[in-house]
Amino acid sequence: MPNLTAVSVFLLRGFSAVPELQLLSAATFLLVYLAAVLGNISIVAAVTLDTHLHTPMYLFLKHLSLVDICSMSTTLPRALVATVLGSGEISLLACASQLFAFVCLGSTECFLITSMAYDRCLAIYRPLVYQAAMGPRTCTSLVAAAWASGLLFSAFHTANTFSLPFCSPTIDHFFCDIPPLMRLACANVDAHETAGFAVSGCIIMSCFALTVLSYVRILATVVRIRSTAGRWKAFSTCSSHLATVLLFYGTGSSAYMQPTARYSPLQGRMAAVFYSILTPTLNPLIYSLRNKDMQGALRRLYL
Template structure:
């Protein structure tokens, strides 16, 4: 029978109960994490040292690389600890702080990708107006992205932690996220889940549309270029960014546009709320 005692700490079980699997998972995650840190640090160093790269496009790229170093660092160290130890105890406030930082940084990346797309669209679609993209405006766009990410995450965190949570407090998951903890709610979370689904859906789809639209304009503009070299140059400046945008939003949609009631970190895990 479900224990209805309100809990103040949560235990993450990590990837597996088997020690060998935990060690293999930790090594793999550590390798990917260090590779990501090294790659993004190299981009930041190159852009900082080369004066020819002190343009708005590389300014946004440097901020994106810094961001891609930050938000894995919020979760990966604790993932490694839980993988090696077999469990990871988190207090209510630790879980809230980690979730707040993680969602803020993820939301910030959405808004920063939109700024980068608009910057590329202005450079290719309206090159005569590209002069307005001053360093001051670039800083303002980055600050606006940070503020938007924080404001969105304030809603997300309050929406998640407005519920009371009951035991058992053992979660078969590997980092502090909203979906697994909402399944521990003592009462029906359908209304809160619906609000979260609508808001997250509107934000992700809205920002995604604002990011994809500039590339539609870019492609339409490039198709009018008769020079093969001009087409190749135009596509080379934005193709890698477009691929990253598509992968980022596909992964985010699968992860956060799935109702919590259908969410289960393992195939055999229960997905019902306590009565």
């Protein structure tokens, strides 16, 4: 990848454009970060140690929690330290590494969510063949494919972004992300933006379409169940995942599915708070509040 940039060090603006709000924002996000890490570590520990949770659904959930821990740790700690110290400097290599890790983890989460939708669809639509179809080898292959696909997807976006020449070092964001970096480019970004949209659109829309098709099949199966209790039990097994799907695609699309020319720094920071901070924080709550198996495992873990 040719190094065409004249910038060797970037300057991150932080959580807020108002200096007086920086420390307050940092204190708030520190508490949120600690809560998110504790919640996701609890999910990982409970699934790992409790044999009752050694099923495909909880295997995917464990990896989803691992992704959430790593994703938040990629962006928040550095932003918090920079806010406290009053210096948001980040080197070109560190910025590229942060972007690579964040995009990799976000896309891996997308693939994991799709695998979880397929798992729930198979469990409800074809329960008699579920155990055979979702064996350990299949689950391991799906998880490995999610991580490998995330790495490839991230490698493309990192190369596509950092092959641009940058004229300004000030990133109007609290971490290195694609839209604010594109705004700093000296050259015409249309070709890079089109390539990014094409690749992202094909992959993300494919995952979204597969998830929607899985839920269409789930809904069609649930409707045919005669008893109300049976329908409720079937739907409750995928309600937590459905909430995660809506949260993930709802917050992510608001940040990335718009041209660079229409990008607003304030809206970008707000969207980033939702998809990079609140979503990983809420996922453990979503999967534990209504899940009796997870609640029991967490009680056994801490009591």
